[in-house]
Amino acid sequence: MRPHVPRHARRAGGRDDGERVKPEGDDRRAVSPAGAVHQMRLMTWNIHGARPLLGSANLQRVIDIVRKHEADIVALQEVDTRYCGLSAFELLASSLGSHRAEARMIVAPEGDRGHVVLSRWPMTQSRLHDLSVGRREPRAAIEAMIETPAGALHVVAVHLGLSLRERHRQAVKLAELATNAAQPTVMLGDFNDWLWHGSVQWALRAILPGRSRLRTFPAGFPLFRLDRIYCRPETILSGCFTDPAARIASDHLPVIADVTIPLASTQDEVAAGTVSLPGRGGSSVVQGNAGADPARSPG
Numbered sequence: 352m353r354p355h356v357p358r359h360a361r362r363a364g365g366r367d368d369g370e371r372v373k374p375e376g377d378d379r380r381a382v383s384p385a386g387a388v389h390q391m392r393l394m395t396w397n398i399h400g401a402r403p404l405l406g407s408a409n410l411q412r413v414i415d416i417v418r419k420h421e422a423d424i425v426a427l428q429e430v431d432t433r434y435c436g437l438s439a440f441e442l443l444a445s446s447l448g449s450h451r452a453e454a455r456m457i458v459a460p461e462g463d464r465g466h467v468v469l470s471r472w473p474m475t476q477s478r479l480h481d482l483s484v485g486r487r488e489p490r491a492a493i494e495a496m497i498e499t500p501a502g503a504l505h506v507v508a509v510h511l512g513l514s515l516r517e518r519h520r521q522a523v524k525l526a527e528l529a530t531n532a533a534q535p536t537v538m539l540g541d542f543n544d545w546l547w548h549g550s551v552q553w554a555l556r557a558i559l560p561g562r563s564r565l566r567t568f569p570a571g572f573p574l575f576r577l578d579r580i581y582c583r584p585e586t587i588l589s590g591c592f593t594d595p596a597a598r599i600a601s602d603h604l605p606v607i608a609d610v611t612i613p614l615a616s617t618q619d620e621v622a623a624g625t626v627s628l629p630g631r632g633g634s635s636v637v638q639g640n641a642g643a644d645p646a647r648s649p650g
Contacts, residue, residue, distance in 0.1 A: 388611050389501035390589065394422035395539040395578055396597070396605035397510070397568075400431035401439075404571055404602050408434035412600040414446045420594065420607050424448075424497060425469045426508040428541045433462030440467060452477040452508075454491045466493065466540070468508045473498045482509070482524055484517040494528060502615030505532035509540035511551065518544060522554035529558045529583070535612055538581040541603070545575040561585035563606050570598035580608045587611050 394417060401410040417425055425447055432439045440463070444451040448469030455465040468474075474495040482490040493508040507528050511521050522544075529536055538559055544551040555562075559581035566573035573593075582588050591608040598604065 388613050389499065390609055390611045391423040391499060391501075392421060392607065392609055393424045393426075393537060393539060393580060394420055394605055394607045395426040395428075395508070395541070395580055397428040397541040397578060397601065397603040399429050399601040399603060400434035401600060402434055402602070403599055404569065406599070409600065410435040410439060410442060414443070416594065416597050416600055416605070417447055420605075422447075422607065423471045423499075424504075424506065424537075426466065426493075426539050427469070428466040428510040429464070430467055431462060431464045433464070437462070440465075443467060444469060450474050450497075452493050452495050454479050454493050456489045456491060466508060466510045468493050468495060468506065470495075470497050472500075475503075480524065480528060482511070482521045484512060484514075484520050487512055487514065487517050490521065492525065492528060494531070496532070496534070499612060501612035503532075503534045504612060505534045505536040507536070507538040509538065509542065511541065511543045513543055515546075515550065518542075519550040522550040525551065526554045526558055529555060529581075535587055536583045537610065539579065539606070541578050543577055544579075545577055555581050559583045561588040563588075563591040563608060565591060565593045565604075565606055567593060567604040567606060568602065570595075570602050570604050573604055578603055578606050580606050582608075582610065587613075 396413075396417070398413050401408045401413050413427075427443065430439055430443065436442065440453055440455070444467070448471055450470045450473050451467055452474055453465060453467040455463045457464040474497050477493070477495040480492040480494060482492055484490075490510060490512055495506050497504045497506055507525070509525065511518050525538065529538060536559065538555070542551045561582040561584070563580045564576060566576055567578040568575045580588070580591060587610050589609040589611045591606060593604045593606055595604065
């Protein structure tokens with residue numbers, strides 16, 4: 352990641368119909384007379400083992416695309432050392448963020464598979480929450496408190512299951528996780544929730560009212576909104592967009608969001624509605640392995 356430069360007001364529009372919307376450039380402006388907010392960029396991407404729909408795996412392409420968007424916090428799913436190299440988790444961390452929390456859901460002699468959160472800023476209170484259902488592929492949510500320049504940000508990163516029943520049970524647990532902290536909360540990842548009113552959307556819409564609405568899969572001709580960024584309060588989501596050029600690196604497109612966080616001294620005022628936000632309305636490592644069965648196939 353680049354050396355940190357505060358992003359005051361980069362805006363990126365989003366449309367309810369889920370069509371791709373490009374960011375409106377680097378429209379930097381003061382967001383409040385007192386400088387009471389800090390803008391940061393988040394990104395979530397299922398990298399599919401760094402494999403596009405056609406072509407071979409190339410982790411450097413993933414790294415280059417993430418760097419291009421200058422994300423401060425990144426969640427990557429389907430990190431697969433069978434295709435990306437045995438040091439894929441370490442290479443992503445050294446290239447994209449000083450701090451990481453990872454969930455290696457399947458650990459086997461031929462390679463590890465899982466997801467990871469990378470951050471410019473330190474993480475505290477990181478932990479994994481088991482979301483596995485029966486004999487389905489093991490799943491876990493990564494929960495972390497990230498100490499941003501605006502104060503603590505509660506982050507939950509996920510990669511949910513492929514079956515409706517599985518996601519319904521996982522959505523109930525995610526709704527509980529979303530209420531774990533009073534701080535601003537972001538939940539991001541591949542939710543595999545492709546129905547118009549899927550279980551995850553119903554479970555989270557009141558708790559995390561801000562969300563992206565972008566089609567991300569398949570990358571060559573996006574039809575489904577599998578990958579999302581949810582947040583609370585809704586007003587912190589300044590805008591979001593995706594990048595069609597990412598199809599050279601994965602079968603999913605990423606979701607990139609600009610999030611405007613009130614400084615810690617004003618968060619209580621924002622929660623109470625007395626302050627409004629613009630827009631819409633040393634390294635640490637935490638590792639986890641959910642005790643996966645190597646015989647289970649990735650999804």
